[in-house]
Amino acid sequence: MQLAQQWVALSTIVRKEVKRFSRIWVQTLLPPVITMSLYFVIFGKLIGSRIGTMDGIPYMQFVVPGLIMMAVLTNSYSNVTSSFFSAKFQRSIEEILVSPTPNVIILLGYCMGGMARGLSVGVLVTVVSLLFTDIQVHSWPLTITIVVLTSLFFSLAGFINAVYANTFDDISIVPTFVLTPLTYLGGVFYSVSVLPEFWQWVSQLNPILHMVGAFRYGLLGTGGENIGYAFAGLLLFTAVLFAVSLYLLKNGSRLRA
């Protein structure tokens, strides 16, 4: 397939994905905006005003980066899992598998679809957060790079989940039992510095902690002591997930008989 044809195939997949989540915006775009607004009101305004500061910044400002990241990563993940698994379930994935579209284009298309939803929700949540607090962006390049890479990372993770899933239960297990606990324990609502030393060390094993920390640094300019490690780790694990996803597509396990 020539490069121009590959570009057409990629834009076809991305267009289809964007159309899909836009068509069902009441299920995809609206719920995270409402949930995050409640978080801003309850944790930011009502409880946050009693907490005062966290890591030297007002609590409301502290939770904003975490909540944006939480929205981005969960929506990137769930878009790819639900879309790819439902294509598998309805067998419409065969439309792509019988075509000459290369595996890397299929993977990029679905991931870009996931990123489009994750980042759209991220923008919406950011706009809502501006109703509650001012945000002075410390570093635009860093902020955008981290949020885009995080979105890609979770889109890839969602893709792997969808390839292995056999039932709709299988695509809700990881978000419920892995993603949600890691996110809530990932420095969204509190600084790990408030934990005992042992739990601080355990928390360091949670990748979401580093993603949220790096994003918070990019946005607010605080807590950036491990930014290099966070960035390198994110790049490395994204590359690993990309390679694993491509292998699964090439190998065809659970996609081809």
Add this chain to the structure above:
Amino acid sequence: MTAALSIKNLRKVYGNQFEALKGISLEVQAGDFFAVLGPNGAGKSTTIGIISSLVRKSAGEVSVFGHNIDTHFSEAKQELGIVPQEFNFSQFEKVRDIVLQQAGYYGLPRAKAEVQADKYLEKLGLWDKRHTPARMLSGGMKRRLMIARALVHEPRVLILDEPTAGVDIELRRSMWEFLREINAQGTTIILTTHYLEEAESLCRNVAIIDRGEIVQNTSMRSLLQRLNKEVFVFDCSGALTAAPVIAGHGVELVDEHCFEVEVEKGQSLNQLFDQLSAQGVQVVSMRNKANRLEELFVSLINGQLDEQGAE
């Protein structure tokens, strides 16, 4: 001349050790209308699955117009259009979007894809339904949608896996006409079907698969010549109380105005009529038993019978 489809020693063993294909070889020439027949579980769909890359082969080689599906998969796939047995499109997408997306997966630029999609939606009678979600279509329309989708990139080989299963007779006939038309324009068509009259009516060559092996691979004409017995239905004017006795033929009374006669290859029909005349049986019509009900149904649908009845 390069074959449209070449299969060599194709073998498939599934994970449960079931050997679905036992090293079949097959060639389909460009422009042919080729039938692949066989009972359920014979290996027809597995063969199509391997050609379309939805099933991983255990051994063997498949080439489409000389492009090996392993080494030149992109070129091979560009030549292929696949109409599977089961509906495999998103039920929530609109008809035109499904066809446009398929064009995109084959790299057709949007403007050309729109022209192609509209062309085949019109040809297959789906134009009025182009903005309808696929789940709202009837079974026959869904089948036609899959044909439009398979043709949108104008492949040189079209493979249809039981395209008329569950389709009413009138629609089946219109699909046959459409397939004949695109075959006449140069598209090689490979068809699996359970309806033998469909294969007989459409296909020039045939392969019969049974239990993963090809047991026949020949022209339709030479296969049909092997038929050694046909059943003819006779309608007579007078009432019969018993089946006429015709030497050398099996005869069965259907009702008092109708009986069936077995005629073996090489038997003379003149002699048969002589014997009927001698017994005073007045034959008013005669037809081959095959497809009788189908013909009647099509006549009813087209209103021909009403006109005849008025006479």
